[in-house]
Amino acid sequence: xxxxxxxxxxxxxxxxxxxxxxxxxxxxxxxxxxxxxxxxxxxxxxxxxxxxxxxxxxxxxxxxxxxxxxxxxxxxxxxxxxxxxxxxxxxxxxxxxxxxxxxxxxxxxxxxxxxxxxxxxxxxxxxxxxxxxxxxxxxxxxxxxxxxxxxxxxxxxxxxxxxxxxxxxxxxxxxxxxxxxxxxxxxxxxxxxxxxxxxxxxxxxxxxxxxxxxxxxxxxxxxxxxxxxxxxxxxxxxxxxxxxxxxxxx
Amino acid sequence: xxxxxxxxxxxxxxxxxxxxxxxxxxxxxxxxxxxxxxxxxxxxxxxxxxxxxxxxxxxxxxxxxxxxxxxxxxxxxxxxxxxxxxxxxxxxxxxxxxxxxxxxxxxxxxxxxxxxxxxxxxxxxxxxxxxxxxxxxxxxxxxxxxxxxxxxxxxxxxxxxxxxxxxxxxxxxxxxxxxxxxxxxxxxxxxxxxxxxxxxxxxxxxxxxxxxxxxxxxxxxxxxxxxxxxxxxxxxxxxxxxxxxxxxxxxxxxxxxxxxxxxxxxxxxxxxxxxxxxxxxxxxxxxxxxxxxxxxxxxxxxxxxxxxxxxxxxxxxxxxxxxxxxxxxxxxxxxxxxxxxxxxxxxxxxxxxxxxxxxxxxxxxxxxx
Numbered sequence: 001x002x003x004x005x006x007x008x009x010x011x012x013x014x015x016x017x018x019x020x021x022x023x024x025x026x027x028x029x030x031x032x033x034x035x036x037x038x039x040x041x042x043x044x045x046x047x048x049x050x051x052x053x054x055x056x057x058x059x060x061x062x063x064x065x066x067x068x069x070x071x072x073x074x075x076x077x078x079x080x081x082x083x084x085x086x087x088x089x090x091x092x093x094x095x096x097x098x099x100x101x102x103x104x105x106x107x108x109x110x111x112x113x114x115x116x117x118x119x120x121x122x123x124x125x126x127x128x129x130x131x132x133x134x135x136x137x138x139x140x141x142x143x144x145x146x147x148x149x150x151x152x153x154x155x156x157x158x159x160x161x162x163x164x165x166x167x168x169x170x171x172x173x174x175x176x177x178x179x180x181x182x183x184x185x186x187x188x189x190x191x192x193x194x195x196x197x198x199x200x201x202x203x204x205x206x207x208x209x210x211x212x213x214x215x216x217x218x219x220x221x222x223x224x225x226x227x228x229x230x231x232x233x234x235x236x237x238x239x240x241x242x243x244x245x246x247x248x249x250x
Numbered sequence: 251x252x253x254x255x256x257x258x259x260x261x262x263x264x265x266x267x268x269x270x271x272x273x274x275x276x277x278x279x280x281x282x283x284x285x286x287x288x289x290x291x292x293x294x295x296x297x298x299x300x301x302x303x304x305x306x307x308x309x310x311x312x313x314x315x316x317x318x319x320x321x322x323x324x325x326x327x328x329x330x331x332x333x334x335x336x337x338x339x340x341x342x343x344x345x346x347x348x349x350x351x352x353x354x355x356x357x358x359x360x361x362x363x364x365x366x367x368x369x370x371x372x373x374x375x376x377x378x379x380x381x382x383x384x385x386x387x388x389x390x391x392x393x394x395x396x397x398x399x400x401x402x403x404x405x406x407x408x409x410x411x412x413x414x415x416x417x418x419x420x421x422x423x424x425x426x427x428x429x430x431x432x433x434x435x436x437x438x439x440x441x442x443x444x445x446x447x448x449x450x451x452x453x454x455x456x457x458x459x460x461x462x463x464x465x466x467x468x469x470x471x472x473x474x475x476x477x478x479x480x481x482x483x484x485x486x487x488x489x490x491x492x493x494x495x496x497x498x499x500x501x502x503x504x505x506x507x508x509x510x511x512x513x514x515x516x517x518x519x520x521x522x523x524x525x526x527x528x529x530x531x532x533x534x535x536x537x538x539x540x541x542x543x544x545x546x547x548x549x550x551x552x553x554x555x556x557x558x559x560x561x562x563x564x565x566x567x568x569x570x571x572x573x574x575x576x577x578x579x580x581x582x583x584x585x586x587x588x589x590x591x592x593x594x595x596x597x598x599x600x601x602x603x604x605x606x607x608x609x610x611x612x613x614x615x616x617x618x619x
Contacts, residue, residue: 058516084522095517099535108531109521161521 014064026220039207042217056087088158092170094150096142128156132186148179168199320579331583338574345410345570358390362416406484410565418556425492430499455497463490468562506537546606
């Protein structure tokens with residue numbers, strides 16, 4: 001199954017998806033290299049969240065193919081399981097498990113899915129919580145944390161599974177403005193550590209700072225792909241210019 | 251100095267004092283606020299004045315507490331004949347269970363009640379508790395049935411009274427809850443076959459009265475079984491009650507399952523939890539917190555529903571009371587017997603309901619989401 005020729009970590013080929021009659025993804029062709037940081041932006045309803053949710057099989061595509069680290073994403077459980085082993089995901093609404101403490105949220109996956117020894121996992125959990133700067137919250141429940149803290153725990157929860165790719169689905173959209181910075185900071189740190197990242201976000205400052213390439217989507221299509229410097233200073237497509245003018249106006 | 255002192259004084263503001271309403275004021279606003287309200291209040295007072303003294307005379311003042319042959323109860327001004335209870339309590343509590351073996355029945359009751367109380371301690375909650383339950387129930391059944399350790403065999407047709415009630419209740423809840431969870435999971439499942447079967451079982455069972463289910467179990471089930479295979483009547487009634495309880499509880503559990511946000515499922519999927527692990531570790535713990543009050547409602551109802559088995563000739567505590575008061579000497583005082591059982595049922599059900607309120611409070615105190 002492993003394709004030795006491509007070095008791509010995530011590869012979309014002629015990807016098409018419909019919700020009923022609604023064509024959400026149209027002929028998406030794109031590949032993300034290992035260690036590359038991609039920011040996906042576009043107006044709401046443009047299919048960007050759907051695109052990354054297809055990567056770990058939370059949504060099924062109907063045509064074309066997605067490969068993650070050489071493994072094709074199909075509707076078979078085995079393939080989805082194998083893909084999810086190498087993909088971590090951070091959600092807009094954090095989706096921490098509210099009945100478990102921060103520590104339990106982190107150790108659940110490694111201990112009961114990967115069967116790693118608990119002591120090692122706990123040490124790793126503490127290390128990751130240090131990285132996202134909330135080691136003191138380890139025994140609290142998610143409901144006792146602020147949104148920004150919850151999202152940083154969610155990042156740690158994804159990382160502890162040792163993924164090769166991290167997907168971020170609008171990680172700062174549900175946060176109060178003063179908490180966005182602390183989450184972006186954790187993401188920047190992760191980017192510097194060399195993680196392959198696909199980030200759906202409207203945080204253009206973040207895109208400028210760490211993205212290798214920015215992808216602009218509209219109406220289910222990839223309209224434009226460019227390195228941030230070029231993307232922001234010299235957008236080629238009229239739709240991109242319109243979007244940027246709207247989003248950078250504030 | 252003075253201004254500083256002033257500043258600290260003004261920054262230290264106490265919350266406004268809660269004004270306690272005077273008793274008279276409360277009575278006025280609650281009982282005499284309007285003309286109809288005043289009339290209702292007066293009518294209630296008249297009814298109480300008329301009823302309470304007679305009631306007290308009957309229950310306490312003129313009541314006969316002890317009279318082995320019941321003769322004192324026949325005195326013209328005698329009140330409630332509580333003498334029935336000391337005379338018949340063993341028959342009420344243990345039904346037709348052999349008299350000299352009553353200690354076995356009593357011990358079985360203590361085992362089950364003790365285990366129920368232990369089960370109520372939240373610190374001890376774990377999956378292993380179910381195994382302990384199985385052991386306790388097996389022990390209680392062995393104790394009642396005998397045939398081991400030199401105990402004489404007592405067939406299930408002789409079982410009755412409180413041990414039967416408790417056994418049926420505990421069996422219904424312990425057998426019914428797992429079945430309810432499975433039915434609920436099946437009903438919300440994506441697999442059409444499983445979904446259809448579970449929906450069918452739930453809807454059909456909910457569509458008929460418990461009495462019908464018990465009659466089916468007692469009279470019709472044996473007709474469908476192959477020759478030579480017979481299932482004990484008590485067992486059949488138990489199976490019927492388990493299915494009946496499970497059908498109702500399944501709908502409660504389903505409500506809880508559907509209250510779990512989709513994001514929880516997606517988060518569990520994204521870390522590769524399998525269906526069963528996701529259900530066990532993420533979905534059910536959250537769902538049970540939500541449904542606890544409604545579920546306790548079903549559990550209490552299951553306790554009261556055990557009375558229905560007397561219809562198919564099993565003497566639960568209510569049936570045993572009926573049989574006990576059939577004695578010609580005491581037959582006039584069955585009301586007192588039923589009041590006694592009423593108190594017993596109330597004690598069990600009320601303590602369960604108080605317990606569930608306590609659990610609810612402690613769960614909501616810890617729930618921060």
